[in-house]
Amino acid sequence: MSTAIAAGLGGIVGASNVEIRPAALVPYRTDATFGFSGIPWAVVRPACVEEVSRVLAWANQRGVPVVPRGAGTSLAAGAVPIRGGIVLALTRMNRIVSIDPVDLTAVVQPGVTTQDLARAVGEHGLHYPPDPGSQRVSTMGGNVATNAGGLHGLKYGNTGGYVLGVQAVLADGEVIRAGGRLLKDVAGYDLVRLLTGSEGTLAVLTEMTLALRPAPAASTTALAYFADLESASDAVRGVISAGILPATLEFLDAKCIQSVDAYAHLGLDTTAGAMLLFGDDGSDAEVRRTVSAMAEVMHAHGASSVQVATAAAESEALLTARRCALPALARLGGATMLEDVGVPRSRLPELVRRIDAIAERHKVIMATFGHAGDGNAHPVGCFDPADPGQRARVTAAFDDIFATAVELGGTITGEHGVGAAKLPYLQAQLGRQQIALLARIKHAFDPEGILNPGKLGS
Amino acid sequence: MSTAIAAGLGGIVGASNVEIRPAALVPYRTDATFGFSGIPWAVVRPACVEEVSRVLAWANQRGVPVVPRGAGTSLAAGAVPIRGGIVLALTRMNRIVSIDPVDLTAVVQPGVTTQDLARAVGEHGLHYPPDPGSQRVSTMGGNVATNAGGLHGLKYGNTGGYVLGVQAVLADGEVIRAGGRLLKDVAGYDLVRLLTGSEGTLAVLTEMTLALRPAPAASTTALAYFADLESASDAVRGVISAGILPATLEFLDAKCIQSVDAYAHLGLDTTAGAMLLFGDDGSDAEVRRTVSAMAEVMHAHGASSVQVATAAAESEALLTARRCALPALARLGGATMLEDVGVPRSRLPELVRRIDAIAERHKVIMATFGHAGDGNAHPVGCFDPADPGQRARVTAAFDDIFATAVELGGTITGEHGVGAAKLPYLQAQLGRQQIALLARIKHAFDPEGILNPGKLGS
Numbered sequence: 001m002s003t004a005i006a007a008g009l010g011g012i013v014g015a016s017n018v019e020i021r022p023a024a025l026v027p028y029r030t031d032a033t034f035g036f037s038g039i040p041w042a043v044v045r046p047a048c049v050e051e052v053s054r055v056l057a058w059a060n061q062r063g064v065p066v067v068p069r070g071a072g073t074s075l076a077a078g079a080v081p082i083r084g085g086i087v088l089a090l091t092r093m094n095r096i097v098s099i100d101p102v103d104l105t106a107v108v109q110p111g112v113t114t115q116d117l118a119r120a121v122g123e124h125g126l127h128y129p130p131d132p133g134s135q136r137v138s139t140m141g142g143n144v145a146t147n148a149g150g151l152h153g154l155k156y157g158n159t160g161g162y163v164l165g166v167q168a169v170l171a172d173g174e175v176i177r178a179g180g181r182l183l184k185d186v187a188g189y190d191l192v193r194l195l196t197g198s199e200g201t202l203a204v205l206t207e208m209t210l211a212l213r214p215a216p217a218a219s220t221t222a223l224a225y226f227a228d229l230e231s232a233s234d235a236v237r238g239v240i241s242a243g244i245l246p247a248t249l250e251f252l253d254a255k256c257i258q259s260v261d262a263y264a265h266l267g268l269d270t271t272a273g274a275m276l277l278f279g280d281d282g283s284d285a286e287v288r289r290t291v292s293a294m295a296e297v298m299h300a301h302g303a304s305s306v307q308v309a310t311a312a313a314e315s316e317a318l319l320t321a322r323r324c325a326l327p328a329l330a331r332l333g334g335a336t337m338l339e340d341v342g343v344p345r346s347r348l349p350e351l352v353r354r355i356d357a358i359a360e361r362h363k364v365i366m367a368t369f370g371h372a373g374d375g376n377a378h379p380v381g382c383f384d385p386a387d388p389g390q391r392a393r394v395t396a397a398f399d400d401i402f403a404t405a406v407e408l409g410g411t412i413t414g415e416h417g418v419g420a421a422k423l424p425y426l427q428a429q430l431g432r433q434q435i436a437l438l439a440r441i442k443h444a445f446d447p448e449g450i451l452n453p454g455k456l457g458s
Numbered sequence: 459m460s461t462a463i464a465a466g467l468g469g470i471v472g473a474s475n476v477e478i479r480p481a482a483l484v485p486y487r488t489d490a491t492f493g494f495s496g497i498p499w500a501v502v503r504p505a506c507v508e509e510v511s512r513v514l515a516w517a518n519q520r521g522v523p524v525v526p527r528g529a530g531t532s533l534a535a536g537a538v539p540i541r542g543g544i545v546l547a548l549t550r551m552n553r554i555v556s557i558d559p560v561d562l563t564a565v566v567q568p569g570v571t572t573q574d575l576a577r578a579v580g581e582h583g584l585h586y587p588p589d590p591g592s593q594r595v596s597t598m599g600g601n602v603a604t605n606a607g608g609l610h611g612l613k614y615g616n617t618g619g620y621v622l623g624v625q626a627v628l629a630d631g632e633v634i635r636a637g638g639r640l641l642k643d644v645a646g647y648d649l650v651r652l653l654t655g656s657e658g659t660l661a662v663l664t665e666m667t668l669a670l671r672p673a674p675a676a677s678t679t680a681l682a683y684f685a686d687l688e689s690a691s692d693a694v695r696g697v698i699s700a701g702i703l704p705a706t707l708e709f710l711d712a713k714c715i716q717s718v719d720a721y722a723h724l725g726l727d728t729t730a731g732a733m734l735l736f737g738d739d740g741s742d743a744e745v746r747r748t749v750s751a752m753a754e755v756m757h758a759h760g761a762s763s764v765q766v767a768t769a770a771a772e773s774e775a776l777l778t779a780r781r782c783a784l785p786a787l788a789r790l791g792g793a794t795m796l797e798d799v800g801v802p803r804s805r806l807p808e809l810v811r812r813i814d815a816i817a818e819r820h821k822v823i824m825a826t827f828g829h830a831g832d833g834n835a836h837p838v839g840c841f842d843p844a845d846p847g848q849r850a851r852v853t854a855a856f857d858d859i860f861a862t863a864v865e866l867g868g869t870i871t872g873e874h875g876v877g878a879a880k881l882p883y884l885q886a887q888l889g890r891q892q893i894a895l896l897a898r899i900k901h902a903f904d905p906e907g908i909l910n911p912g913k914l915g916s
Contacts (some may be wrong), residue, residue: 100802100804101699102695102698102803104698125701147644147648153641153642157641174891175891176889176892176895177889178888178892180802180868181802181867182800182802182867182868183612183615183800183803183831183833184611184616184800184829184832184833184834184872184873185869185871186872186873186874186875186876187876187888188884188887188914189655189660190605190618190651190655190656191892191895193648193651193652194647194648196648197647197648198647213703214701214703215701237560240560240562240672241559243583243672243673243675244672245672283744285743285744286740286743342641342642342643344558344638344640345560345562346558346560371642374641374642375640375642376642409640410640411638411642411643412645414640414642414643415644416644417644418644418646422645426646429646430634430636430645430646431634433632433633434634434635434636434646434649437628437634437902438647441647441899441902444895444898444899444901445895445898456646456647457647
């Protein structure tokens, strides 16, 4: 099969952009998810939409699976070729096509990294708010395909809120455009939003038109310690009740605080039961007003200490505590499995309490951090990968955590996506009828089932 | 047929909630769109989701069209039963199920009016921003089904940005739930957003979970006159370049200013070539800062006069100028056809210039107002309904205007929807392949084609 692919696709993308040597394919077997791998038959690197179109038409005629891939940072095995086939690496299509400071839009190809986009628009005094944890390497195609989140969802929403238009290639190679440089467009079903978060199972995104905002003049981060997550959560309620929707409102539990401090030596209070990172951006006066109002709320809800950054570098240092939670926890047990459940904001303390009880019941080391403002929690199971018993216990604990999130009116995935990793849990959240409906939608786009098979819609 | 419906559906919703008398059906032949009507076979008024489910199952088995209807304020013939069948009036399902000030959500049934929701959340110090022109009577089911806009799209977005979850009944009577009280949920294709704006052609919405915001402490409106729309548009660019995304940024052309003043006697400057209404909301200090910064921008771009409201009543009076544009224009010619094209913000002056040229070429009276901040323009054709020649010329002018909007990278409908009125123009914007794709999506939801036939997806 691989040699047939090399011959067939070499004519489309050029022989040097088709890779079939087994050793060269190894990095494409996996993504950033623990425990999932596949065997790609080839990696193909198209340079433009026409090449993507011809590759898909070729694959569709032959029933060959096609797995679109950006930086491979999926935490849900979204980019793993679990049924083999072609990995369609979109990293060569990495051009920022335009940035328009009047329409407040950017047009980008899928291979542009989140950070490169953020920097480029920053040079125009503009702001692209979504900042997923992997922003240094993650690509905009992947961000849009997974409707990626980030640290500022409460105030700014997720990637989906910034996608105004897409160019996409359907499974049979047909190219469509939906939306555009328009803030309002209701002509037709909302294909822009349907393709956003469809994880490469409905079409391949080849260009995206994104909404930008004026860059805020100022931003400040602050930190508050609490005796437990309940008081921290009460403080979050207090912030919302004060009429503030801040840019940042993140939490770390006690284990996270201790691990982060051991890892990054930030001088955190390792005796605290919970920590909130909070902050805002906007005009200088507005930021001062909201951050000091939030600091007051923290004190009023029993914060043992509140620390407001007075300079940009200090803000960055505080955010580091949150951003390095995952690498810090990775050192606890050797390997980590990171999860991504979400609940209504008001149910977050109950969720974390139940996560702790579940971890104890299954005898696993688990720590939780996440987005206090939007109810999205990331429990992290730490284990020795050489010990299959430990790993099985972490998996069993996550099974219970998913069920708990759904029971609390929540979701099995707030921002990472379903991929192959979450697919077995999806029906418990959506129900049998909706799973059947997703499959019918998938069939409307991809009747041969070539696009990222074994994922959403399968 | 009607007596069979009365017998069949009376058993589901009660005889008093099925109407088949021809005289009683007359109001359901039309909506707010000029020139479109149908002949409903019956009007059915369900009280709950179970009744909606049983009505749809009944209709689906018999291939009977079902046209969901709220207040009937569609301006695109979205609620007209053009193929007959049952009008499913959802006005009895008008309960605000809950308002949660911690999760910042409201759960509503489809028959709740926009204004009732806005008032109810206001009592909790909360804010539901979308305010379509018909907000006094329009229902939330209709708002969500059409992804309705309003006066504050630039800062706050449209209805779609506030829909977190839906309960919906599929054509065969199956009930699904998608999303929930969650700011982040990527489990499955985004059915919430696919159903939002699907105009009753994919499912019937029976409950919606909506995002709320803290109510802004203050808001102010202001007004600026310009010699022509080009200078007004330059001022809009100036506002954006100053890093301001204001809550209000609306325009009226000269004909609108004159008509509004003749109608409402507001003391407007009827010699001006264009008028901008602008304003912001937020903290008291922030509103003062942004509105005075915008006023400066207006002066710098040649505004002949700028008037900032100093009290809430004055703000309301200024907004009245914008809100009464349509009734004022209605008096010019006897009947009006209102359109709803959109372009990238930077192309708005070119669009309005070309609308004026098109009106002149077709010898029709046409005035334009709309949303300067988001590029959505409402040209209004005024004509004597007794003169078929006049009406035909208005229609011909709109044909040219739709083509112009698409040519400028825009849309044939920014916020009113496609309905039956715009369907003939849709392919020019979306292309043949995408129209075929919409039909396949429609088929995935509604294989018998009973839901609002002759509209989107047909």
